[in-house]
Structures are given as structure tokens and as C-alpha cells.
Amino acid sequence: MKIVSDLCKFPSLSDSHVVLMDVNRTRVENVLVLAKELTKYFNAKLKFSIVETIKNAVEGSDFVINTALAGGHGYLDLVRSIGEKHGYYRGIDAQNFNFVSDYLNLTNWNQLTLFLKIARTIEKYAPNAWYLQAANPVMEGTTLVSTQTGIKMVGFCHGHHAVEAIAKFLGVSEYEWQVGGVNHGIWLTKFRTKDGKDLYKEVEKALQKTRYEEFKPSNPFDDQLSPVAWEMYKLYGLFPIGDTVRNSTWKYHRDLQTKIKWYGAPWGGADSEIGWKWYVEELSRVVGVIDMFAKMVREGAKINELKTGTQIDDYLKEILSEKLSGEQHVPFINSVVSKVPGRFVVNVLNKGKIKNLEDDVAVEICATVCGEKFEYEETHIPERVVNWYLKPRILLAKQAIDAFLNKNVRLIADILERDPRTKSTEQVEKLIAELYTVVRQEAEKVEQQE
Amino acid sequence: MKIVSDLCKFPSLSDSHVVLMDVNRTRVENVLVLAKELTKYFNAKLKFSIVETIKNAVEGSDFVINTALAGGHGYLDLVRSIGEKHGYYRGIDAQNFNFVSDYLNLTNWNQLTLFLKIARTIEKYAPNAWYLQAANPVMEGTTLVSTQTGIKMVGFCHGHHAVEAIAKFLGVSEYEWQVGGVNHGIWLTKFRTKDGKDLYKEVEKALQKTRYEEFKPSNPFDDQLSPVAWEMYKLYGLFPIGDTVRNSTWKYHRDLQTKIKWYGAPWGGADSEIGWKWYVEELSRVVGVIDMFAKMVREGAKINELKTGTQIDDYLKEILSEKLSGEQHVPFINSVVSKVPGRFVVNVLNKGKIKNLEDDVAVEICATVCGEKFEYEETHIPERVVNWYLKPRILLAKQAIDAFLNKNVRLIADILERDPRTKSTEQVEKLIAELYTVVRQEAEKVEQQE
Numbered sequence: 001m002k003i004v005s006d007l008c009k010f011p012s013l014s015d016s017h018v019v020l021m022d023v024n025r026t027r028v029e030n031v032l033v034l035a036k037e038l039t040k041y042f043n044a045k046l047k048f049s050i051v052e053t054i055k056n057a058v059e060g061s062d063f064v065i066n067t068a069l070a071g072g073h074g075y076l077d078l079v080r081s082i083g084e085k086h087g088y089y090r091g092i093d094a095q096n097f098n099f100v101s102d103y104l105n106l107t108n109w110n111q112l113t114l115f116l117k118i119a120r121t122i123e124k125y126a127p128n129a130w131y132l133q134a135a136n137p138v139m140e141g142t143t144l145v146s147t148q149t150g151i152k153m154v155g156f157c158h159g160h161h162a163v164e165a166i167a168k169f170l171g172v173s174e175y176e177w178q179v180g181g182v183n184h185g186i187w188l189t190k191f192r193t194k195d196g197k198d199l200y201k202e203v204e205k206a207l208q209k210t211r212y213e214e215f216k217p218s219n220p221f222d223d224q225l226s227p228v229a230w231e232m233y234k235l236y237g238l239f240p241i242g243d244t245v246r247n248s249t250w251k252y253h254r255d256l257q258t259k260i261k262w263y264g265a266p267w268g269g270a271d272s273e274i275g276w277k278w279y280v281e282e283l284s285r286v287v288g289v290i291d292m293f294a295k296m297v298r299e300g301a302k303i304n305e306l307k308t309g310t311q312i313d314d315y316l317k318e319i320l321s322e323k324l325s326g327e328q329h330v331p332f333i334n335s336v337v338s339k340v341p342g343r344f345v346v347n348v349l350n351k352g353k354i355k356n357l358e359d360d361v362a363v364e365i366c367a368t369v370c371g372e373k374f375e376y377e378e379t380h381i382p383e384r385v386v387n388w389y390l391k392p393r394i395l396l397a398k399q400a401i402d403a404f405l406n407k408n409v410r411l412i413a414d415i416l417e418r419d420p421r422t423k424s425t426e427q428v429e430k431l432i433a434e435l436y437t438v439v440r441q442e443a444e445k446v447e448q449q450e
Numbered sequence: 451m452k453i454v455s456d457l458c459k460f461p462s463l464s465d466s467h468v469v470l471m472d473v474n475r476t477r478v479e480n481v482l483v484l485a486k487e488l489t490k491y492f493n494a495k496l497k498f499s500i501v502e503t504i505k506n507a508v509e510g511s512d513f514v515i516n517t518a519l520a521g522g523h524g525y526l527d528l529v530r531s532i533g534e535k536h537g538y539y540r541g542i543d544a545q546n547f548n549f550v551s552d553y554l555n556l557t558n559w560n561q562l563t564l565f566l567k568i569a570r571t572i573e574k575y576a577p578n579a580w581y582l583q584a585a586n587p588v589m590e591g592t593t594l595v596s597t598q599t600g601i602k603m604v605g606f607c608h609g610h611h612a613v614e615a616i617a618k619f620l621g622v623s624e625y626e627w628q629v630g631g632v633n634h635g636i637w638l639t640k641f642r643t644k645d646g647k648d649l650y651k652e653v654e655k656a657l658q659k660t661r662y663e664e665f666k667p668s669n670p671f672d673d674q675l676s677p678v679a680w681e682m683y684k685l686y687g688l689f690p691i692g693d694t695v696r697n698s699t700w701k702y703h704r705d706l707q708t709k710i711k712w713y714g715a716p717w718g719g720a721d722s723e724i725g726w727k728w729y730v731e732e733l734s735r736v737v738g739v740i741d742m743f744a745k746m747v748r749e750g751a752k753i754n755e756l757k758t759g760t761q762i763d764d765y766l767k768e769i770l771s772e773k774l775s776g777e778q779h780v781p782f783i784n785s786v787v788s789k790v791p792g793r794f795v796v797n798v799l800n801k802g803k804i805k806n807l808e809d810d811v812a813v814e815i816c817a818t819v820c821g822e823k824f825e826y827e828e829t830h831i832p833e834r835v836v837n838w839y840l841k842p843r844i845l846l847a848k849q850a851i852d853a854f855l856n857k858n859v860r861l862i863a864d865i866l867e868r869d870p871r872t873k874s875t876e877q878v879e880k881l882i883a884e885l886y887t888v889v890r891q892e893a894e895k896v897e898q899q900e
Binding site: 096235249250251254258383384387388391392395398399402410411414417418419420422424425 | 546685699700701704708833834837838841842845848849852860861864867868869870872874875
């Protein structure tokens with residue numbers, strides 16, 4: 001809905017035809033009902049329709065946005081539970097620098113298959129279209145598609161907005177910022193006042209006087225100022241931004257007790273069994289509300305009259321306001337189509353953009369986009385971050401992609417043999433036998449899907 | 451003694467003055483006695499003398515060979531035992547791709563301090579001298595010295611000779627070979643007959659029919675054809691050479707039983723508690739024999755009459771033969787001095803020599819040396835080896851060097867937090883408090899030493 005709302009707010013994108021596709025018919029029909037209603041509310045000129053195949057969704061497109069999670073949360077839960085059954089707390093995808101619970105790169109072969117399938121369909125049926133990759137894992141997905149196909153693509157995440165939390169905490173309202181790194185591994189590479197004063201000095205002062213150990217999160221995702229964030233800053237020398245805070249090391253994730261110590265009580269962050277349960281329940285509540293809203297709209301209610309008595313009303317209010325959502329998809333499309341320069345945080349193959357990082361992997365970096373031209377900001381990341389965080393993270397991505405492309409479970413075994421949770425080779429072998437039967441089957445399903 | 455014997459066999463190196471230095475006075479005096487005797491035996495023109503400080507050893511030199519192990523085996527045993535006390539089987543330096551028991555990079559700050567001290571002395575007192583780094587860890591040492599000082603240096607190891615064991619096993623006597631990678635992480639990058647037929651086909655055939663699981667080693671170091679070597683070949687696609695076989699992953703090193711399974715009974719390879727005990731005893735026996743020989747020579751015996759009734763007699767026979775030892779130091783010096791081209795396996799900063807590997811780290815690569823000119827062979831290493839072996843190994847080296855240069859135990863803790871043997875942060879903290887008190891003290895001693 002955020003994307004539809006944003007679309008309504010760009011007159012330059014009037015007369016766009018938006019094609020919706022989802023494997024869940026009810027869900028996509030509900031979105032259609034609300035999208036039309038929203039268009040009407042804003043008096044925008046947008047046409048919506050539903051299609052049933054990827055080919056039909058792609059053909060004739062200028063932009064393809066992918067936000068799908070193949071297999072949904074049910075799949076994530078299943079592979080996680082098989083991992084846990086064999087001794088891998090929070091599943092085998094939980095690895096150093098990769099603890100975000102819906103960012104699987106070792107078992108999400110169905111998701112990676114879907115990415116490639118969409119990309120190859122674009123290559124064939126809409127070779128000039130832009131592919132906007134907004135589904136996780138963004139880093140692996142962008143790397144995979146960009147190295148395996150020749151299409152124009154960019155990966156998007158909204159994690160960099162967490163810079164605002166730091167600024168707010170320091171009491172700074174006017175500031176310049178830059179982030180860089182890889183998706184879910186981005187660092188505050190510039191942070192200064194409009195007149196060039198380095199705001200890291202304020203961060204340093206705050207570090208001296210903040211008792212961050214006593215941090216109390218307002219929800220499981222409230223971690224930008226958690227003890228982990230500060231500890232990471234002390235070790236690496238830059239502040240980790242957004243989901244980077246979740247992607248720390250086993251030190252902070254060993255078990256629930258450890259997570260609670262570092263990410264705050266009661267949840268221990270979004271990626272603990274408690275925090276994730278909270279999130280999935282929220283998510284299903286939102287889905288329920290959308291179903292309800294669609295029903296009400298079908299029965300004649302106006303979109304601005306919908307109410308739940310919960311936080312969702314604020315969300316709805318935002319969608320109906322003149323303000324943009326903060327998601328980058330539509331502003332990006334506008335910058336490409338209307339040649340209005342916009343500043344974005346994009347995921348694209350590195351190719352020298354960040355020194356000391358490999359060329360053939362997707363980095364997340366600030367860029368000004370105008371038409372089809374990207375101007376990347378010079379981004380300096382200190383060696384400490386490169387050698388202690390980014391390089392090991394990038395290696396994991398490359399290994400995950402290699403295992404996926406070659407469907408090689410021996411490589412997965414090699415990763416697990418180095419996993420702190422592994423006690424024996426037998427454990428690894430049993431896990432792989434059970435888990436990868438499922439993983440292969442689900443990837444096969446996506447392969448078959450039209 | 452091998453080096454002295456080699457020196458005697460190069461008439462072009464006649465009239466060299468060899469200066470010996472060792473912190474152990476008795477040991478160096480014994481070497482002097484035997485060196486002089488060997489020179490007499492070969493009728494070579496070499497002058498030997500003993501000096502007491504690094505400065506005196508270096509000043510006026512053309513070549514400085516470092517084979518010293520700061521703190522000796524006593525130090526290795528001590529740091530290993532503190533590690534084991536806190537739950538780190540075989541000590542904290544035992545890490546993926548680094549299990550060789552005298553190749554410490556996390557705790558050997560005394561050794562790294564010594565490397566730098568010698569290098570800086572060369573920089574000051576013999577800036578045109580070559581520094582031949584033959585002491586472990588060669589990779590970290592060569593990287594450290596080459597990035598921190600401007601001297602001419604090369605690191606040497608003899609591990610590549612293990613190619614001969616593979617050739618012998620296949621029944622091939624005439625062949626061309628090439629290795630590449632990093633020290634103790636080298637791979638057979640070329641292996642063919644003189645007329646260009648790829649001998650990997652023979653390796654592949656052997657793989658099909660060899661029951662390598664039944665491998666019985668003749669000694670703990672006999673591992674070139676052990677099950678691990680074959681498994682590594684199957685996973686990585688190239689054959690690991692020499693100590694590379696020891697530097698596998700935790701899968702093969704988890705405990706004694708695992709080591710025995712993979713490296714063969716009864717020792718479980720050189721790096722098990724049993725295998726290493728065997729080696730240290732052998733070593734002390736050799737030192738005892740050298741002491742004995744020196745005593746006998748002092749009492750008037752001729753070097754060619756010395757006998758022990760053990761394998762050491764074969765070793766002695768080899769030293770007294772016309773054959774070179776196979777160690778690279780003296781042939782390298784000859785190639786530099788006499789401009790006789792020689793093929794060597796050298797450790798030098800990569801700087802683009804092996805693609806896909808970082809520039810600022812020492813690689814081990816084949817080169818033809820003539821005068822001061824090195825011609826490096828084009829060395830292609832497949833991505834599988836790069837991404838699954840070399841890059842993680844290189845990261846560990848960089849991290850070890852970073853921790854050493856900044857004397858930062860927080861970085862050591864970060865490595866340990868990702869170690870499969872770590873159960874809690876408290877364990878890491880206690881270990882570091884005890885271990886790094888010793889590590890710092892010993893490094894300090896080397897710093898103070900003249």
C-alpha cells in the first residue's frame with residue numbers, strides 16, 4: 001500500500017499501468033480493491049490489473065518490483081525448525097553477520113530461484129525494464145541477478161532510515177549523512193552538520209556518558225541504540241546502521257539470555273524466538289486488517305473512514321497524507337522516468353565503487369539517480385570494518401551463491417563444519433539429508449511455477 | 451646444517467663470511483664446530499663466526515636468514531596449555547586453515563616482534579641486504595615485514611616438495627608442476643607430463659580406485675595421500691600440497707578421534723597431541739645428536755665417521771653427498787649473486803600476481819630468479835579454492851596482524867567469539883586475561899633484547 005500511495009503522489013507517473021501478481025489470489029485481489037480506492041482518494045490517474053503468470057507481469061513493463069517471499073513465513077519456519085531439531089538454534093542460516101530471520105541465504109533456494117526466474121523473464125520479455133529487488137536477501141539476490149543476467153537492476157532496503165534515530169538521540173535535526181557497505185551491513189560513513197562539523201564527536205561524547213547497558217527497547221526492532229550498536233561502534237570504529245545492528249556475531253546471539261542482555265529485555269531483539277514471534281503476529285494482524293479493509297471498501301466504505309483503534313490507523317493516516325512513505329521504489333522510478341535527480345541508497349555490483357571490496361558483489365551505497373545515470377558518492381570504509389565485518393560477510397554471500405548455483409550440499413556441509421553449533425560430522429550429515437530434501441523440493445516448485 | 455652443506459656446494463659462493471647468531475650460546479657454538487668441519491670436508495672456502503646481537507649479525511650483510519622461533523617450543527607449549535585450560539583444544543591458534551602446531555599467529559607476538567626487529571635492523575644497518583624469512587608463520591611474517599618496512603625480502607618454505615609424493619604414488623617420474631596460494635595453503639595448479647598431458651587425469655583415475663580411507667601413515671607427517679588430502683581435492687577441485695593438508699577445517703581436527711580418522715592411525719597427523727609429541731621428541735633427539743656430534747668433533751672425530759645407528763645417519767650421508775638439500779635458501783642466494791637463473795617457490799606480497807587475491811598479503815608462488823629479477827609464473831587458482839580456502843585464510847592472517855600491530859586483545863576476543871570451542875563470553879574473557887599477560891610479556895622481552 002505504501003508503494004501505491006507513493007505512486008499516487010507523483011503526477012509525473014500519471015497514466016501508469018500497474019500490474020499486480022501474487023500466488024495468493026485473495027491477497028492480490030484485496031490489494032487491488034484498496035489500490036483502486038487509494039487512487040480514487042488521491043484523484044490519481046493509475047490503472048491497476050491482476051495477472052497470473054510472471055511472464056504476463058513482466059511483458060511490456062518498464063519497471064518490475066519484486067517483494068515476494070517464496071514459500072512465505074511457513075517456509076522460513078519449517079527450515080528453521082529442521083535446523084533447530086538438529087541443534088542449530090534459530091536455524092542454519094543464522095550465521096555471523098547474518099542473523100536477520102527472514103534473510104535466509106543457505107536454505108532459501110526457492111527465493112533465489114524466484115529472483116533468477118523473474119530476472120530471466122525480464123531478459124527475454126522486457127529487456128529494457130528495470131528490476132527493483134526489494135525482497136530479501138537483497139545482497140545475495142542483487143549479486144546473483146547482476147552476475148547471472150544482463151538486466152538493469154537495483155536492490156532496495158529502507159534500513160538507512162535508522163540514521164534518524166541516532167540524530168534524534170543526539171538532538172540534531174539538520175545534518176548530512178552517508179552510509180555504505182553491503183545490505184544489512186551498512187555503516188555511517190559520514191555524519192556531519194550542514195556546515196561540515198563532524199557529528200561523530202557528538203557520538204563519542206554520548207558514548208562517554210550514555211549508560212547504554214540500561215537500554216530499554218520499545219519494540220523488538222528498536223535496536224539502533226542498543227548495547228550491541230555501541231559495542232560494534234567501539235570495535236569497528238563506525239556506527240552500524242539499521243539491520244546491521246542485528247547482524248552482529250555469535251557473541252550477541254548465542255542464546256536467548258545473551259540476546260536479551262545485548263538487545264534489551266524482554267525480547268532480546270527481533271531475531272530471538274520471542275522477538276520474531278512478536279513480529280510474525282504483527283504481520284498477520286496487518287494482513288488481517290487489510291482483508292478487513294478490503295471487505296469494508298467492497299461494502300461501500302471510504303478509505304479515509306477506515307479505523308481499527310490500533311497503530312494501524314496511524315499507518316493509514318500516513319498513507320493518506322501528502323508525505324511520501326520513505327520507501328525508495330517510487331521516487332527512484334520517478335527519477336528515472338522524469339529525470340528529476342534523487343538521492344538513493346542502492347544495492348548494485350561494486351565494480352570499484354567501494355575500494356578494498358570485491359568487484360563482483362553487490363554493495364549498498366549512496367547515489368544520485370537522474371534518468372538512467374547513477375552518480376555514486378565516494379565512500380570510504382576503514383580497514384577495520386572491511387577486514388572484520390564486510391569481507392567475512394561477503395565471503396558468506398559468495399559461498400551461499402556458489403552452493404545455490406551448483407546445488408552443492410557438500411558446500412553447505414563445509415559451512416556447517418565451521419559452525420560453532422556443530423558437534424560432529426554425523427550431525428551435519430543428518431541435518432543436510434533432512435533439510436535439503438525440503439529445500440530442493442521447494443526450489444523445484446518455484447522452477448515449475450509459471 | 452643443511453644450509454651450511456648447501457653453501458659448501460656452490461663454488462660461486464666461496465669466500466662468504468657466515469655470521470651465526472642464537473640466543474642459546476651452546477647451540478650456536480655446536481653449529482659453529484660442525485659448520486667448520488663440514489667446510490673442511492668439502493674443502494670449501496667459507497668463514498664462520500658467532501655474534502651476540504642482531505645488529506652485529508645484520509651489519510654489513512648481503513643476506514640475512516631468519517629461522518628462529520622466539521621462545522622456542524617451551525613458549526608454544528605454554529600458550530597452547532593456557533588455551534587448553536580454558537577449553538581450546540590444541541590452543542587458540544588452532545583455527546580453520548591453520549592447524550600447524552608451530553605456526554602460531556594469534557599468540558606469537560614475540561615471534562612477530564622478532565621478525566619486525568630484524569627487518570628494522572636491516573633497514574637501518576644493511577638496507578641493501580635480502581631478508582630470507584624461513585621461520586613460521588611465513589605468511590604473516592612476510593606480509594608484516596613487507597608492508598611495514600621497505601626491505602627486500604622473500605619467505606621460504608619447503609612444503610612444495612610434497613608434489614613428489616603424489617608423482618611417486620602415480621608412478622610418474624618426469625613431470626612439470628606448479629603450485630600457488632599462500633604459505634601452508636598451496637595448491638597443485640599445474641601437473642603434467644613433459645609433453646603437456648594433464649596429469650590430473652591420472653589423479654582422477656587414482657581417486658576412483660584408491661581406497662584412501664585405509665591409508666596408513668609411516669609417520670605423523672606422512673599425510674600427502676591421507677584421506678583429508680583426497681577429500682580436500684574433491685571439495686576444492688585442486689590437490690592441496692604439503693602442509694596445506696594439515697591446514698584443513700574443524701571437520702578434520704575436532705578431537706583426537708576425528709584426527710585419527712582423517713590423518714590415519716595411530717597419530718592422527720602431526721598436529722594431534724600424539725603426533726606433535728612424536729615430533730618434539732624427534733626434534734630434541736636431533737638436537738641431542740648435534741650436541742653429541744659437536745662433542746665428538748671437538749675430540750678429534752671426522753665428520754664422515756659420525757654414526758648413531760638411527761635415521762640421522764641417512765640425513766648425515768645426504769649432507770655429505772654432492773646432492774643439494776632441497777632447501778631453497780642457498781640456491782636462491784646463488785641465483786641472486788651469480789645471476790644463474792633458478793626456479794623457486796617464494797613468498798612475496800601478491801600485488802596482482804594471483805588474481806582475485808588481495809594485493810597486500812604474501813602469496814606463495816613459483817618464480818624464476820636471476821640476479822635481483824623475479825619472473826613470476828602466471829598462476830590461476832579457481833574460484834572454489836579462492837572463496838572457500840584462500841580468502842578466509844587470508845582474512846585470518848590480516849586479523850592476526852591487525853591484533854598484533856595494535857596490541858588489541860579485543861580483536862582476539864572477536865576471533866574467539868566466533869570459535870566453535872567458545873561456550874561463553876566469560877570463557878573468552880578469562881582466557882584472554884591469563885594468556886595475553888604472558889603473550890605481552892614475552893613480546894616485551896624480544897623488544898628489549900639486543
